Structures are given as structure tokens and as C-alpha cells.
Amino acid sequence: MLETTIAAIRPADEAAMAAARELHGRLTKPVGSLGALEELSVRLAGLAGACPPPLPEPAAVAIFAGDHGVHAQGVSPWPQEVTAQMIGNFLAGGAVVNAFARQAGASVTVVDVGVATPLPTDPAAAPAGSDPAALDPAVTGPAVLDPAVPRLVVAPVRRGTRDFTVTTALTRDEALAAVQTGIRIADELIDAGAGILLTGDMGIGNTTPAAALIAAFTGVDALDATGRGTGVDDPTYAHKVAVVRAALARHTPDPADPLGVLAAVGGLEHAALAGLILGAAARRTPVLLDGVIGVSAALAAAAFAPAAVCAMVAGHRSAEPGATVALRHLGLDPLIDLGLRLGEGTGALLALPVVTGAVRVLHEVATFDSAGVAEK
Numbered sequence: 113m114l115e116t117t118i119a120a121i122r123p124a125d126e127a128a129m130a131a132a133r134e135l136h137g138r139l140t141k142p143v144g145s146l147g148a149l150e151e152l153s154v155r156l157a158g159l160a161g162a163c164p165p166p167l168p169e170p171a172a173v174a175i176f177a178g179d180h181g182v183h184a185q186g187v188s189p190w191p192q193e194v195t196a197q198m199i200g201n202f203l204a205g206g207a208v209v210n211a212f213a214r215q216a217g218a219s220v221t222v223v224d225v226g227v228a229t230p231l232p233t234d235p236a237a238a239p240a241g242s243d244p245a246a247l248d249p250a251v252t253g254p255a256v257l258d259p260a261v262p263r264l265v266v267a268p269v270r271r272g273t274r275d276f277t278v279t280t281a282l283t284r285d286e287a288l289a290a291v292q293t294g295i296r297i298a299d300e301l302i303d304a305g306a307g308i309l310l311t312g313d314m315g316i317g318n319t320t321p322a323a324a325l326i327a328a329f330t331g332v333d334a335l336d337a338t339g340r341g342t343g344v345d346d347p348t349y350a351h352k353v354a355v356v357r358a359a360l361a362r363h364t365p366d367p368a369d370p371l372g373v374l375a376a377v378g379g380l381e382h383a384a385l386a387g388l389i390l391g392a393a394a395r396r397t398p399v400l401l402d403g404v405i406g407v408s409a410a411l412a413a414a415a416f417a418p419a420a421v422c423a424m425v426a427g428h429r430s431a432e433p434g435a436t437v438a439l440r441h442l443g444l445d446p447l448i449d450l451g452l453r454l455g456e457g458t459g460a461l462l463a464l465p466v467v468t469g470a471v472r473v474l475h476e477v478a479t480f481d482s483a484g485v486a487e488k
Contacts, residue, residue, distance in 0.1 A: 294387020
């Protein structure tokens with residue numbers, strides 16, 4: 113599945129991009145007056161191979177959830193059980209991502225790709241009292257893009273990663289399985305009608321593997337890639353940097369081997385998000401990246417297939433320093449910068465109207481000729 117997905121990813125269509133630039137020159141506005149929105153719409157035309165590109169709707173948020181063995185090293189003050197508890201909150205519609213998704217009219221799909229503790233039972237997905245570990249590992253319900261009803265997919269590769277200060281976080285086979293889960297979810301959501309995918313994540317301690325991935329793929333020092341996550345104090349932050357640095361020294365991951373990097377220091381949600389991005393790129397569907405977890409996964413996707421960057425839109429600049437490092441490496445400029453560091457897909461959802469507006473201009477704004485407006 114991974115090989116065929118990578119083979120389907122193509123560079124941007126230069127003819128469609130040229131047509132979009134030419135159209136912008138004929139619309140009833142000064143050329144360049146919409147700033148970054150104009151180049152964004154050009155990029156999306158190149159991705160779709162059409163001018164104007166399809167409107168990026170409906171939107172589907174995919175929240176991949178997993179736990180991390182490195183949590184045992186004290187890199188987060190939050191107990192690991194919060195990952196499963198927050199999945200319950202997502203399914204009940206009570207999280208920030210749910211509020212923003214309702215505002216944007218976006219569906220929410222929650223994917224357990226490696227949660228360590230038992231999940232709250234989703235009444236829509238399984239009989240009351242059933243063990244989520246016993247559910248069908250592929251899908252716990254059809255993909256339906258319903259903004260009112262969050263969907264649960266139970267697809268654990270394993271119940272949390274191993275502690276990467278001791279051994280690799282995953283085997284190569286486990287990392288591959290997680291990537292392929294992400295590809296499968298991308299296909300399901302696009303087949304259900306999604307016009308744009310948004311990355312989301314949940315996993316206590318997941319900014320630590322994100323920092324390790326960013327350092328591994330970009331070559332920066334652990335200090336430059338590591339942030340405070342949920343807001344750790346100075347001693348914990350210094351320890352977190354040391355943990356990331358030690359893991360990189362232990363495993364010496366090779367950025368030319370993205371599957372190996374994901375196995376050595378990644379998380380199951382990071383690997384699955386990389387697959388989601390690859391799957392969307394293969395289907396010529398844009399992916400709106402959220403915060404540091406999403407952009408760390410995007411680095412892996414770009415290492416698998418450099419042309420996958422054509423499908424990526426940076427939703428926002430996370431307050432985590434590694435996010436800026438990753439975006440610079442990918443050559444992406446974030447659409448908004450609000451100092452966010454929540455994750456879940458929240459920043460991507462806030463940026464979604466910007467993406468839609470950029471494309472809508474090409475669909476709906478009159479040209480000088482059609483409007484009878486004189487040009488300079």
C-alpha cells in the first residue's frame with residue numbers, strides 16, 4: 113500500500129498554476145492585493161491540476177491518538193490515562209476541536225492507533241460494555257462526514273510505543289502498519305466526499321517524539337526542536353531536551369530512511385498522520401496541517417515523497433519552536449499565528465476559512481471584462 117501510494121504522488125501541475133496566476137491578473141482587484149491568498153490558490157490549482165481548483169469542502173478532521181513509552185521518563189506532568197479520557201471527550205463533542213469543527217462545519221474522525229489505556233465505549237461504534245481492543249481493528253463504522261456526530265475508528269497497531277530511550281519506539285513493521293492506517297483513513301474520508309483533510313492528534317507526551325522527529329529530519333539540535341508541550345516547568349523542560357538528545361544519539365536515525373526514523377523515535381499517531389498526508393497527496397486532495405505533531409509527520413511524508421509537499425497547507429504557526437523549524441524545512445508559510453499549542457486540529461480549523469476563501473476568489477470574483485470595470 114505504501115509503495116503504490118508514493119508512486120501515485122505527482123508534482124504540481126504547472127499549466128494549472130499558470131492559468132490561476134493569469135486568472136488572478138484578470139479579476140477585479142489589483143494584482144497581488146490578496147497577498148498570500150493568491151499564491152495559496154495557485155498552489156491548490158497545481159495540486160488539483162485544474163483552474164479553478166475544487167472548493168476545499170466538506171472538511172474532515174482526522175485525530176490520530178496514541179501513547180508513548182517515553183512518558184515513563186517524566187517528560188509530561190499529565191498522566192497517560194488522559195489520552196483515552198480525551199477521546200471520550202472528543203466523542204461526546206466537548207473538546208475545543210469539537211467547538212471549532214461545529215463552527216467550520218467539519219466532521220471529526222478519531223482514530224485509536226495506539227492508546228495504552230482502555231477507551232470509553234463509543235455507543236455508536238460498539239455494544240455497551242464491550243472491550244475496544246476486541247473491536248474490528250480496521251474500522252468501527254462507515255466513514256460518514258457528519259459534523260454533528262464524531263466517529264471512532266479503533267485500529268491500534270500496539271498499545272502505545274516503547275520507551276525510545278531504551279529501545280526503538282516501534283519496529284519497522286509497526287511503523288509501516290501505522291503509516292498504512294493513515295493512508296486507509298485518507299482514502300475512506302476522500303471516498304466519503306471530503307474535499308480537504310485536517311490533521312489532528314491526541315497523545316500525552318507526544319511533543320517529545322515530535323521534537324525527535326523534527327531534529328532527525330532537519331538536522332537541528334534537540335534544543336531548537338523541543339518545546340514545553342503542555343507547559344512544563346524549567347527543570348522538566350531541560351530534562352525533556354536531554355531525553356530527546358539522548359534518543360537521537362542512541363539511534364542515529366537516518367533522514368533518508370523515513371520509516372526507520374518513525375520506528376526509532378516516532379509515535380504511532382505521527383506515523384499515521386504521515387500516512388494520511390501521503391494518502392491525500394496521492395488523491396490530489398489538500399491537507400491542512402495543524403501544529404507541531406502535524407508538521408513533524410509532514411516531514412516524514414516529505415521524506416517518503418518530496419512531491420507530497422504540494423498537498424500541504426500550513427494552518428498555523430504553533431508556539432512549539434520545532435514547528436517553525438519544520439515549516440521552514442518544508443518551505444511552508446503558516447496562514448495564522450495566534451500562539452496556539454493545543455493540538456487536536458484546532459489551529460487547522462481556525463485557518464480553514466482562509467483556505468476556502470482563497471479558492472472561492474477564483475470561482476466567484478468577476479473579471480474586469482465581465483464586470484465592465486476599466487483596468488488601469
